[in-house]
Amino acid sequence: MNRLMEKVDNLIDNSALKLEKHKMTIPINIVGSILFIIVSSILLYLVPSQIKINTEAVVNARTFPLLMLRIVLIFSIILLIKDIIFIITKREIETKELNLLVEVKFLIILSMLIIFLALLYFTNFILSSIVFGILMLFYFRSKKLSNYLIIILAAILIGYLFQNVLHVRLP
């Protein structure tokens, strides 16, 4: 069993090392502003279908969300233009290095959270929490048996606390 664990550990370490080498530098203001331009444009396009009004009044249910979306759009464009000017004038722009290993880890954690949510549709809170807790301990590569016992106990306690002390109905 120990040998198998060691093999798995080595495999994970080697894969992590390979992934860690893949790095990419991105201009965060440019990418971020483009993202907000896309999101705000889509939402602005959806306003007439999502906010129905039956009034001719100047101030209505659309006024405020429209104003906010326009602010997001206009300031995102300003941010984008500012950084483009910086690039043209050869001034430094804000960048960030993205590491493939970090993003893979993010996806793994997100997948575990989605699994936790999916489990809640089929089983109860305590059981789902125990499965999720054990998955997380695997992720952190915890080898202490006491940690697994603590997580099981914590899941039972939290479930009990919400249901019997706070009288909250859990899945």
Next chain:
Amino acid sequence: MDLFLQGSSLLFNIPNFLYMNLGLLLGVVFGAIPGLTVILCIVLFLPFTYSLGAIESFMFLLGIYCAGSYGGSISAILIKTPGTPHAAATMLDGYPLTKKGHSMKALHVALNSSTYGGIFSAVVLLFFAPQVAKFAQMMGTPEYFLICAFGLTIIAGVSGNNLIKGIITGAFGLFISTIGIDAMSGGTRFIFNNINLYSGIALVISLIGLFALSEVLAKSEKQEKKEKVNTDLLKKEDGKLTKEEKKIIKRPMILSGMIGVIIGIIPGTGASMASFFSYDRARRMSKTPEDFGNGSIEGISACETANNAVTGATLIPLLTMGIPGDGSVAIMLGALMINGLTPGPNLFVENGPIMYAIMIGLIFVNLFMFIQGKLLTKWFAKIISVPVALLTPIIVMFCFAGAFSVNASLFDIGVTLIFAVIAYIVNKFGFSTIPILLGLVLGALTEENFRRSLVLSDGSWSIFVSSPICIVFLLFIIITVFLIVKSQLKLNKKGEKSEQN
């Protein structure tokens, strides 16, 4: 005086003090463990306040807020890792004292100073807030809209390193707050025919995603290796301060208390600024400035007094005008709203006794923090070493249970996950999530006052310059924007110069 007595009678109930002490305990634990934050603690335990009354809720949350400030100093002193950002200055002298074998002394100085700072600011709050509230009552809807805009501008400017980014996320937060049924017209907005979105997105659900689950996702990036606390050292000394030492820390305590209060009243400035500023002042005024950085008790005292003196002061703009000074206080604003108390100028008129109970309660929060600190410091020191592998799944369990408890709906847990992903992405691109939070908290209030003002003026924007108070707040906004842009340009220039060198 009447309100003071009514407030006192509302406060002096056993449950208020029980929840206060529970909050204090949780606050110290979350403040002390590096990687956990006071905001995270408030968000995680916000669902617990649903079944509580306004005063019990606020005592519980204030306990977390104040004790979190002190808790951050424990890890800063013992393992050179500040539990909260504002304990960074405490670390400069706290850890050298630990290395010299005087960790208990450092912890006692931090506790005494934190308590003094907290009580001082609570007293200032008690005397100043009612006066500011009287002034605030002169405001109408256009003035109140401008106050909201002022608060949002400050938070947008100081939450990240870029005002434009802050405005984008702040406006995005305000937009999200409009999802659901429009209170004024009764129509629906952006619900995509989903029945779960009819009542909008509950504040707690978005907060859990933005500030708690996003922290879990960020664990992909952070590799926190914690040092172990040498508990033998804690057992060896009692850490009692001599008469001479008490005399030495008196001056920095008094001065830093005042600095903390002044900085705390200004929204968006925060405890970190107060503690570093006080540290610098104390060093300049000290008879032994060479001790600073080598384990000076004056240094620890200055930082800790200042960052706890901020706590009461930030409540002055919050309780009188509804302007939250930082992220934690913004969540507390949400807690007020959950309890049916509308933040703003009328809060003191409509709920005077409750406001007084909260303000008097803050003094007791600090007193109990002192008692807990005295009795439990050695125990608090041990919990710093709790591994992230254990904490992370437990936090997620609380998040999911908390999100589900709002509407007993699994859909809400999905929404928290979406907010967590949004927070992860925007943080990746250097955007702060605090303006989103403020947008969500102030959204309904801002829109209501904005629309009412425009209806009153028949759609004319001139209503926002129609009174002297409006003009004053517009000037405040312009000055704030100018100062933020100026400081950011200065920082950029400094950065470019240091790059060239």
